[in-house]
Amino acid sequence: MLFNSLDFAIFFPIVIITYWTLSSNLKVRNLFLLFSSYFFYAWWDWRFLGLIVFSSLIDYILGLAISKTKLEKQKKILVSTSIFVNLGFLFFFKYFNFFVISFVDAFKLFGTNLEVSTLHIVLPVGISFYTFQTLSYTIDIYRDKIKPTKNVINFFAFVSFFPQLVAGPIERASNLLPQFSEKHYFDYSKFKSGLLLICWGLIKKMIIADRAAIVVNEVYNNVENYNSLYYVYATILFAFQIYCDFSAYSDIAIGISRTMGFDLMKNFKTPYFSKSLTEFWRRWHISLSTWFRDYVYIPLGGSKKGNKRMYFNLFLVFLISGIWHGAAWTFVSWGIIHGVIIVLEKLSSNFRKIFFLKLGLGVMNFANKLFFVFVTFFIVCVSWVFFRANSFNDALLIFKKALIIKEYSFDFKNSEIDFFNIKTTFICIFILVIIEFIHNRKNLYKVLQKQGFVFRWGTYILAVLAILIFGVYGEYDDSQFIYFQF
Amino acid sequence: MIRKIFFKCVFFTIIICFFANHLGPIFSETRRGVGVWNDFYKEPKNTLDLVFMGSSLSYSSFNPLVINGSLKIKSYNLATALQNIKQSYYNLLEILKYQSPKTIVLEAYTLDIPDLSEENRLGFKFENLDGQKLSLGKLKATNQQFKSFKNKINALLPFVRNHNNWGNIELIEKNLEYTHIKNRFLGYKLVKTKVTSEEVKEGIKRLPLTHSFDDENLKYFKKFVELCKLNKIRIIVTRAPTLFYKYNKDYYLQAYKNTNEVCKANDLIYIDYNQKFDDLGLDMTCFWDPKHLNYKGATKVSESLVKDLKNKGITGEKTITKYNEPEDYIYSNAIANQGQTIFKGNFLINDSLKIKEVKVFNIRKDEYSVVVKMNKGLNPDLISEFGIGYYFYPIDSHVQFLETKKDLKRKYTSIGDHSIPMSSGNNIYIALRSLKTKMNSFKTIKIEIHNQTTNDLKYLVIKDVNFNKTFD
Numbered sequence: 001m002l003f004n005s006l007d008f009a010i011f012f013p014i015v016i017i018t019y020w021t022l023s024s025n026l027k028v029r030n031l032f033l034l035f036s037s038y039f040f041y042a043w044w045d046w047r048f049l050g051l052i053v054f055s056s057l058i059d060y061i062l063g064l065a066i067s068k069t070k071l072e073k074q075k076k077i078l079v080s081t082s083i084f085v086n087l088g089f090l091f092f093f094k095y096f097n098f099f100v101i102s103f104v105d106a107f108k109l110f111g112t113n114l115e116v117s118t119l120h121i122v123l124p125v126g127i128s129f130y131t132f133q134t135l136s137y138t139i140d141i142y143r144d145k146i147k148p149t150k151n152v153i154n155f156f157a158f159v160s161f162f163p164q165l166v167a168g169p170i171e172r173a174s175n176l177l178p179q180f181s182e183k184h185y186f187d188y189s190k191f192k193s194g195l196l197l198i199c200w201g202l203i204k205k206m207i208i209a210d211r212a213a214i215v216v217n218e219v220y221n222n223v224e225n226y227n228s229l230y231y232v233y234a235t236i237l238f239a240f241q242i243y244c245d246f247s248a249y250s251d252i253a254i255g256i257s258r259t260m261g262f263d264l265m266k267n268f269k270t271p272y273f274s275k276s277l278t279e280f281w282r283r284w285h286i287s288l289s290t291w292f293r294d295y296v297y298i299p300l301g302g303s304k305k306g307n308k309r310m311y312f313n314l315f316l317v318f319l320i321s322g323i324w325h326g327a328a329w330t331f332v333s334w335g336i337i338h339g340v341i342i343v344l345e346k347l348s349s350n351f352r353k354i355f356f357l358k359l360g361l362g363v364m365n366f367a368n369k370l371f372f373v374f375v376t377f378f379i380v381c382v383s384w385v386f387f388r389a390n391s392f393n394d395a396l397l398i399f400k401k402a403l404i405i406k407e408y409s410f411d412f413k414n415s416e417i418d419f420f421n422i423k424t425t426f427i428c429i430f431i432l433v434i435i436e437f438i439h440n441r442k443n444l445y446k447v448l449q450k451q452g453f454v455f456r457w458g459t460y461i462l463a464v465l466a467i468l469i470f471g472v473y474g475e476y477d478d479s480q481f482i483y484f485q486f
Numbered sequence: 487m488i489r490k491i492f493f494k495c496v497f498f499t500i501i502i503c504f505f506a507n508h509l510g511p512i513f514s515e516t517r518r519g520v521g522v523w524n525d526f527y528k529e530p531k532n533t534l535d536l537v538f539m540g541s542s543l544s545y546s547s548f549n550p551l552v553i554n555g556s557l558k559i560k561s562y563n564l565a566t567a568l569q570n571i572k573q574s575y576y577n578l579l580e581i582l583k584y585q586s587p588k589t590i591v592l593e594a595y596t597l598d599i600p601d602l603s604e605e606n607r608l609g610f611k612f613e614n615l616d617g618q619k620l621s622l623g624k625l626k627a628t629n630q631q632f633k634s635f636k637n638k639i640n641a642l643l644p645f646v647r648n649h650n651n652w653g654n655i656e657l658i659e660k661n662l663e664y665t666h667i668k669n670r671f672l673g674y675k676l677v678k679t680k681v682t683s684e685e686v687k688e689g690i691k692r693l694p695l696t697h698s699f700d701d702e703n704l705k706y707f708k709k710f711v712e713l714c715k716l717n718k719i720r721i722i723v724t725r726a727p728t729l730f731y732k733y734n735k736d737y738y739l740q741a742y743k744n745t746n747e748v749c750k751a752n753d754l755i756y757i758d759y760n761q762k763f764d765d766l767g768l769d770m771t772c773f774w775d776p777k778h779l780n781y782k783g784a785t786k787v788s789e790s791l792v793k794d795l796k797n798k799g800i801t802g803e804k805t806i807t808k809y810n811e812p813e814d815y816i817y818s819n820a821i822a823n824q825g826q827t828i829f830k831g832n833f834l835i836n837d838s839l840k841i842k843e844v845k846v847f848n849i850r851k852d853e854y855s856v857v858v859k860m861n862k863g864l865n866p867d868l869i870s871e872f873g874i875g876y877y878f879y880p881i882d883s884h885v886q887f888l889e890t891k892k893d894l895k896r897k898y899t900s901i902g903d904h905s906i907p908m909s910s911g912n913n914i915y916i917a918l919r920s921l922k923t924k925m926n927s928f929k930t931i932k933i934e935i936h937n938q939t940t941n942d943l944k945y946l947v948i949k950d951v952n953f954n955k956t957f958d
Contacts, residue, residue, distance in 0.1 A: 006635060020488065188487060420653055464502055468645070469652050
């Protein structure tokens with residue numbers, strides 16, 4: 001079920017009230033969490049419950065086995081089995097058809113028509129996330145970073161923990177698993193901050209992301225019908241749509257966990273304030289980027305095997321990241337763009353320092369920072385075109401048309417798009433940017449808590465009313481979170 | 487601590503619900519059905535003798551004011567647009583919480599309207615429920631009418647359904663400025679315009695060929711009948727006339743036959759006004775669209791219903807001591823001598839038309855009605871081409887300056903377009919109304935009679951009227 005759905009609005013209070021009132025016994029609570037999480041997952045499609053249970057069971061057993069084995073070779077076999085099983089599931093459900101189609105297309109280029117049929121495969125929601133989560137568990141055990149848990153309920157609850165099950169953050173066992181062994185006592189301020197974070201997430205999702213989606217979907221799904229300026233608007237809106245959508249999910253996940261006494265990792269740190277693409281990846285989808293750093297980049301050698309190897313490793317990581325995001329060449333292209341630019345940033349690091357110094361951009365004053373923020377945002381937006389476009393050809397068409405400046409027109413009267421919607425969304429984005437800018441410097445939550453009862457409650461009421469009034473729901477259907485498709 | 491948090495959450499939820507409840511009407515487009523229910527709830531408890539139920543065919547055809555004045559009863563028209571029998575059943579459950587009518591007049595088109603799907607007629611279903619007070623009955627009605635949780639929420643919370651109107655500034659401004667004035671027609675919808683032949687031609691293209699009743703409708707009709715029996719309510723099933731009767735006789739004969747059979751099986755009275763089409767003198771001038779009667783047609787049908795109800799022994803015992811509407815005066819002999827006669831005589835409009843008497847009476851504070859009584863035995867269609875209005879003047883001398891609009895304080899209103907007449911016995915009456923009029927500042931009243939065919943104007947000027955006197 002979606003966080004911004006009526007179903008969840010009923011599910012969540014029931015779970016939270018039951019969790020805190022059921023029993024103070026840890027086993028009972030974790031069992032309840034486990035069943036709630038399975039119920040949450042099964043609400044989408046109960047048939048794939050078996051898959052997550054099986055995946056959890058395999059890694060639970062393998063984790064214990066790796067820890068018990070003293071032979072390095074056996075440990076390698078066991079961890080490889082875990083990798084093989086988890087990535088095997090991921091490959092089958094997510095990439096099988098993509099590779100079959102790509103294989104057939106490749107042979108077509110040589111004039112050979114292969115008759116290979118694809119399978120009707122339903123992608124289990126969250127598979128990209130929970131497989132990575134369980135993989136990190138077995139790999140960390142192999143590396144002696146953590147000890148395996150014998151508590152099967154705790155482990156299963158860790159894998160299927162509903163707030164972060166379907167779209168992250170991808171938690172490390174070292175962070176989340178021990179929390180299932182700790183007794184959580186009700187902390188009112190933590191509970192309150194969790195609720196406020198959920199509210200903030202819903203504001204970003206329902207007011208900004210879903211409103212931006214109306215314009216983005218119209219333009220990107222009807223690429224031939226629009227002129228250049230629409231693509232610029234739609235791409236900028238998409239940049240904020242995907243940020244608000246994804247960060248909102250993470251905020252809600254963190255908020256829900258906090259209400260139950262759990263702490264999840266932060267997944268976003270105002271990424272659009274980044275001054276370089278390297279910095280962007282330290283702020284965007286942090287749980288994924290750190291996962292790739294720890295389990296792909298570093299094992300490949302990282303930066304310790306010379307510059308050439310480092311560049312190759314970086315490029316490969318982003319290529320895999322692109323593939324992880326989706327089984328389509330547009331995602332691969334997106335990954336490649338990021339990989340290439342990251343490598344170029346590394347290659348040109350010294351040159352850029354000298355160059356910008358000569359241009360007067362060396363000193364990091366406000367104006368210069370703003371310049372680099374805009375440049376980085378521009379680069380990210382260019383890559384988002386591939387990420388969002390329905391096909392590679394559509395992405396190329398958008399670039400081709402966007403460069404025809406003489407076709408730029410501010411006439412929205414004859415389009416399907418409501419200009420009022422565009423205006424409203426940009427105003428909301430502007431407000432979001434201001435709030436995040438201030439929050440970066442001064443924790444707005446703490447500032448709010450210092451205010452009087454009337455001001456605080458007034459803010460809470462206004463926030464909820466803002467969601468109810470300005471949120472996109474009802475007529476437009478419960479809208480999916482973008483990262484669910486991964 | 488948990489208890490404190492629980493109460494805080496409940497308190498917060500109540501505040502949000504309070505705001506959502508008050509924001510609902512601000513974001514919602516004004517729907518007629520909501521106002522009808524609001525006015526219904528304002529009627530004193532257990533005072534209604536007769537309730538009209540059904541779809542727009544009911545609220546366009548039956549004017550409770552005509553019924554009330556003639557039969558000395560109190561009736562109300564609680565029909566809503568595209569209401570089918572299932573909705574009528576749940577509406578009746580709600581009505582019975584506040585009123586105990588002795589008679590229900592159910593317009594038969596409610597039986598014709600099927601529920602093709604939950605999404606079918608969605609807006610009309612919401613409209614019917616929006617006006618109703620939140621209660622267990624409303625929750626049950628919502629639960630029975632909608633299967634999807636989303637539609638149930640939309641039905642119960644108009645704010646959620648209409649929240650997207652936040653960008654419609656004009657609508658919000660209009661709703662903020664809106665002050666509900668009780669509809670004086672007690673649920674009847676007054677329409678003054680006439681249908682055009684092009685509209686009729688278009689409508690003919692979409693006529694159905696066969697008539698039958700939906701199983702679910704018959705099931706709810708049975709429940710409706712049983713509920714009335716339990717509460718000792720007499721049901722009169724009517725079928726309002728439509729212009730299509732003339733062009734689709736086979737269909738209407740089937741409809742008559744099917745409805746008659748169902749009514750006979752349940753021992754109910756059935757009156758089909760399509761069968762009286764010619765007797766009532768109905769034609770295109772009596773309709774505002776091919777299916778719905780305008781004020782002229784509704785007055786004719788309502789007056790005919792009065793006769794039918796009288797024949798069935800449905801009359802009231804209310805003593806009307808003070809008129810609440812012109813219809814009370816026109817249809818009730820008991821108060822015919824009340825009001826202030828300001829003219830009595832024979833004012834000739836043309837060879838066959840004359841004004842016999844003019845009376846003024848006070849309806850409500852600063853609201854007056856001028857009733858013009860025409861000659862006895864007059865065919866009401868003869869004066870349908872005349873518009874009748876009136877003017878008030880502060881001093882007599884201004885009567886001379888008829889063309890100067892600056893001197894005129896024109897208060898031209900008539901009930902029904904172009905002075906649609908009401909009849910009582912052999913007399914024809916035209917009732918005109920003025921709102922927010924400070925009568926004591928005027929001395930002269932001028933009745934203007936405008937012949938729309940020849941464009942001739944004639945004036946009956948009544949001078950030295952002492953408007954300081956209160957007209958009781």
